[in-house]
Amino acid sequence: MERTPISIVSGVMSYQTIIYQKESDLGRITLNRPQAMNAITPDMLKELKDAVLEAGNDKDVKVIVITGAGKAFCAGVDLKSLGDRKLVNGRVGDILDLPGQELIKAIRTVPKVVIALVNGFCFTGALELMLWCDLAIAAEEAKIGDTHAKWGIRPSWGRSARLPHRVGYLKAKELSFTADFITGKEAERIGLVNLAVPAAKLNEALVTMVKKITANSSQVVAAYKYIYNTNENMTPEKCFEFELKSDFEITDTDERLGQFRK
Numbered sequence: 001m002e003r004t005p006i007s008i009v010s011g012v013m014s015y016q017t018i019i020y021q022k023e024s025d026l027g028r029i030t031l032n033r034p035q036a037m038n039a040i041t042p043d044m045l046k047e048l049k050d051a052v053l054e055a056g057n058d059k060d061v062k063v064i065v066i067t068g069a070g071k072a073f074c075a076g077v078d079l080k081s082l083g084d085r086k087l088v089n090g091r092v093g094d095i096l097d098l099p100g101q102e103l104i105k106a107i108r109t110v111p112k113v114v115i116a117l118v119n120g121f122c123f124t125g126a127l128e129l130m131l132w133c134d135l136a137i138a139a140e141e142a143k144i145g146d147t148h149a150k151w152g153i154r155p156s157w158g159r160s161a162r163l164p165h166r167v168g169y170l171k172a173k174e175l176s177f178t179a180d181f182i183t184g185k186e187a188e189r190i191g192l193v194n195l196a197v198p199a200a201k202l203n204e205a206l207v208t209m210v211k212k213i214t215a216n217s218s219q220v221v222a223a224y225k226y227i228y229n230t231n232e233n234m235t236p237e238k239c240f241e242f243e244l245k246s247d248f249e250i251t252d253t254d255e256r257l258g259q260f261r262k
Contacts, residue, residue, distance in 0.1 A: 017044040019069070020051045025062040026210055027055030027112075034070030039078035040125050045099035049106045056110030062214045064110070065206060066133060067117035073142065074126030079151070090154040100125075100157050104132050108229050111222035113213055117206055118142050118184060119199065128155070131162035134225060136192070137206055138184030139199035144192065145181035165232070167192050217256060223248040 019030040029051045031038035055064045107114050116130040118138035124147045130136050164172035167190050188196035197205045231239040
């Protein structure tokens, strides 16, 4: 499928480790360290956060996608970025944890759907990034894994909550204890991603999903995102109460219902 023509955003933001592009109503953020399999550095985390907020504040952008350049989505944290620091009790430390937490907050709070487009290798910190996105589409051939235990590093970006929430505790324990990789196809089967398609069809699948999302009320979609993210730690009774009592600015109802009132 031919891709939508790309216009590169020019503005106050200048990025060194990522690329931010606008494709119609899609804001595409590409991790751009292909020589290092897009491994995460502190600077990349900061730039990702800035790009997510830039896209989130752009009224023309309806959906944000995060993907990787080359053959990898992201190989996880670039351990070289830690220098000669000694990891105490397996913690990567504030140098990565603080910008990581800021990125997670940005993804969760922008009023736009954020999609992880997993085009290749997706390990450890990259899996955590994928888990914080609202939706995920993966190449069937992608390799996805939690390798914290392999390197003697403990999780600190919410893995212990997000992974079992997505696939169940039994499968989450297997993935984390063994540090095994699974394919994108297997990730779809166990509910780790929404959809897996052949790599050549990845952008086509993204376009299809984006069109479905943007055909609906962006205000209601934003309300749903806020409600779902808030409800995660509530009982069903509290979820119902919160949904009922929440107010949102939704101004396109009459327009959308107009066809039924003629």
